[in-house]
Amino acid sequence: MSKQTDHTQLPELAQKAEPEWKRYFAKNKKKVEKMDVFIHGLHQKYSDETDCLSCGNCCRALGPRITDKDVERMAKALRIKTNNFIEQYLRIDEDGDMVFRSMPCPFLGDDNYCAIYESRPKACREYPHTDRKRFYQIYNLSIKNAYTCPIVFNVLEEVKKQ
Ligand code: SF4
Ligand code: SF4
Numbered sequence: 001m002s003k004q005t006d007h008t009q010l011p012e013l014a015q016k017a018e019p020e021w022k023r024y025f026a027k028n029k030k031k032v033e034k035m036d037v038f039i040h041g042l043h044q045k046y047s048d049e050t051d052c053l054s055c056g057n058c059c060r061a062l063g064p065r066i067t068d069k070d071v072e073r074m075a076k077a078l079r080i081k082t083n084n085f086i087e088q089y090l091r092i093d094e095d096g097d098m099v100f101r102s103m104p105c106p107f108l109g110d111d112n113y114c115a116i117y118e119s120r121p122k123a124c125r126e127y128p129h130t131d132r133k134r135f136y137q138i139y140n141l142s143i144k145n146a147y148t149c150p151i152v153f154n155v156l157e158e159v160k161k162q
Pocket of ligand 2: 007050051052053055056057058059127128148149150151
């Protein structure tokens with residue numbers, strides 16, 4: 001296993017790297033459009049090398065968008081009614097989306113384990129999205145995510161070398 005990027009240093013590292021990532025994308029958008037297979041390989045590599053339990057940044061800082069299905073699943077796991085779940089844990093944000101009432105996430109433990117892992121929202125399952133089809137469409141979003149997630153930071157660092 002290679003040395004893990006220190007997640008506490010990410011804001012500084014990403015801020016330094018951002019101009020170069022942007023320049024690379026401006027010049028190579030067409031190329032990135034054809035790089036899904038390569039990028040998904042990087043996603044796998046850095047996901048394998050990264051210990052999410054020693055990080056937890058996303059669960060502390062980013063509120064996932066929560067769907068009705070997510071609510072049903074989480075309420076069922078906690079054995080409470082969906083209305084009670086909504087009242088206790090959720091709010092509507094400025095974009096009209098359901099999100100957790102407060103962050104860090106109420107289900108994040110001190111050990112960085114998720115108390116409802118099997119029933120967590122779809123957005124939590126899909127984060128950090130570096131395995132998404134047509135990655136070029138979320139390249140700019142990924143720059144934002146690189147301030148939080150070492151997996152994304154490393155993927156963007158590798159992509160820019162191509
Ligand atoms: S539900 Fe679980 S995975 Fe999602 S933000 Fe909360 S602690 Fe993290
Ligand atoms: S997905 Fe990224 S930000 Fe979230 S815990 Fe894992 S390494 Fe950290």
